[in-house]
Amino acid sequence: MKNLNIYIKEKKMKSEIENEMKLEFISKSANEAFARITVAAFASQLDPTIEELADIKTAVSEAVTNCIIHGYDKKQGIVKIFARLKENEILIEISDKGKGIENIDIAKEPLYTTKPNLERSGMGFTIMESFMDEVDVESVVGLGTKVTMRKVIKNKLENEESDDEFEMITKE
Amino acid sequence: MESKFYEEDKLLIFRITDEIDDFSVQKIRRRADYDIERYMPRKVIFDFNRVTFMDSAGIGLIIGRYKFAKMLGSTVELSNLTSSIKKIFEMSGILRLIPITNLEDEKYINKIG
Numbered sequence: 083m084k085n086l087n088i089y090i091k092e093k094k095m096k097s098e099i100e101n102e103m104k105l106e107f108i109s110k111s112a113n114e115a116f117a118r119i120t121v122a123a124f125a126s127q128l129d130p131t132i133e134e135l136a137d138i139k140t141a142v143s144e145a146v147t148n149c150i151i152h153g154y155d156k157k158q159g160i161v162k163i164f165a166r167l168k169e170n171e172i173l174i175e176i177s178d179k180g181k182g183i184e185n186i187d188i189a190k191e192p193l194y195t196t197k198p199n200l201e202r203s204g205m206g207f208t209i210m211e212s213f214m215d216e217v218d219v220e221s222v223v224g225l226g227t228k229v230t231m232r233k234v235i236k237n238k239l240e241n242e243e244s245d246d247e248f249e250m251i252t253k254e
Numbered sequence: 255m256e257s258k259f260y261e262e263d264k265l266l267i268f269r270i271t272d273e274i275d276d277f278s279v280q281k282i283r284r285r286a287d288y289d290i291e292r293y294m295p296r297k298v299i300f301d302f303n304r305v306t307f308m309d310s311a312g313i314g315l316i317i318g319r320y321k322f323a324k325m326l327g328s329t330v331e332l333s334n335l336t337s338s339i340k341k342i343f344e345m346s347g348i349l350r351l352i353p354i355t356n357l358e359d360e361k362y363i364n365k366i367g
C-alpha cells in the first residue's frame with residue numbers, strides 16, 4: 083500500500099511539472115528586480131520553500147547584474163533568460179552577447195573582481211555556487227557569456243502528504 | 255531609507271527600506287555618505303529589518319560605508335540580518351570587521367524607543 087502511494091505521488095509529480103519560459107530585456111539595472119521576481123514566480127510552480135525561492139532570486143540577480151555591468155559595461159545589449167522546470171528541478175540559463183570572460187577559473191574565485199572601484203566585491207559567482215546545486219559558465223571573449231544553473235527543489239516531495247488522488251483510488 | 259541621529263550618543267541609525275541590488279544601491283550609498291559626513295557620528299548602525307532582498311551589491315555597500323566612516327573616526331555595525339543576508343555577509347568575510355548588533359537590545363530600546 084505504501085509503495086503504491088509513493089508511486090502515484092511520483093507519477094503525478096512527473097506528469098504535472100514540465101514547463102519552460104524565455105525572457106529578454108535591455109541591459110538596464112532597473113530590470114534586475116524584474117528578472118529575479120519573474121524567475122521566482124515561474125519557479126514557484128515547484129512549491130519551493132521561502133528559503134529556496136530566496137536562493138533562486140539571489141543567484142538570478144547575480145548572473146543578470148554580471149551581464150549588465152561586466153558583459154555590456156554601460157553599452158546597451160540584450161540579456162536573455164531561459165528556464166525549465168522538470169520534475170523537481172529548475173534549470174536557469176542567463177546569457178549576454180557582451181565582451182566575454184578571458185579566464186573563467188580566475189573570474190570564479192572569491193573576491194576576484196575587475197571593477198573594485200565600483201564597490202564590487204567579487205562574490206557574485208561564489209554566491210551563485212553556494213545558493214544553487216550546480217553552476218556552469220561558458221564564455222568566449224568578444225562573443226558573450228552564458229551561465230547555466232540548476233537547483234533541486236526538495237520541498238515538493240515532503241509537502242505532498244495529503245494526497246487526494248490516492249484517497250480516491252483506495253475508495254474505488 | 256530612513257536615517258535618525260541620536261545626538262547624545264553620537265549614534266546614526268539607517269533603516270534600509272529598499273531591496274539592495276546594483277540598481278538601488280547607488281541611492282542608498284549617496285544618502286548614507288551624506289548623512290555620515292553631516293552628523294559625524296561615533297557609531298553607525300545599518301538596520302536590515304525591512305530589507306526583503308539583498309545580493310552581492312550589499313557587500314560592496316557595507317564595505318564602502320565602513321571605509322568611509324572609519325576615515326571620519328566612526329565604526330559600523332549591522333542589525334536585524336535575515337538568515338539569507340547573514341549568509342551573504344558571512345561568505346564575504348566582512349563580519350570579522352563589522353560586528354552584528356541588536357537594535358532590540360535594552361541598551362538601544364531605552365534610548366531610541
Ligand SMILES: Nc1ncnc2c1ncn2[C@@H]1O[C@H](COP(=O)(O)OP(=O)(O)OP(=O)(O)O)[C@@H](O)[C@H]1O
Pocket residue numbers: 144148149150152153154178180181182183189190194195196197201202203204205206207208227310311314
Ligand atoms: N557576463 C559577464 N561578462 C563579462 N565578464 C564577466 C561576466 N560575469 C562575470 N564577469 C567577470 O568575472 C568577475 C567576477 O564576477 P563576480 O560576479 O564573482 O564578481 P563581481 O561582479 O566583480 O562583484 P560582485 O558580484 O560581488 O558585485 C567580474 O569582475 C568580471 O570580470
Ligand SMILES: [Mg+2]
Pocket residue numbers: 144147148205206207310
Ligand atoms: Mg557580480
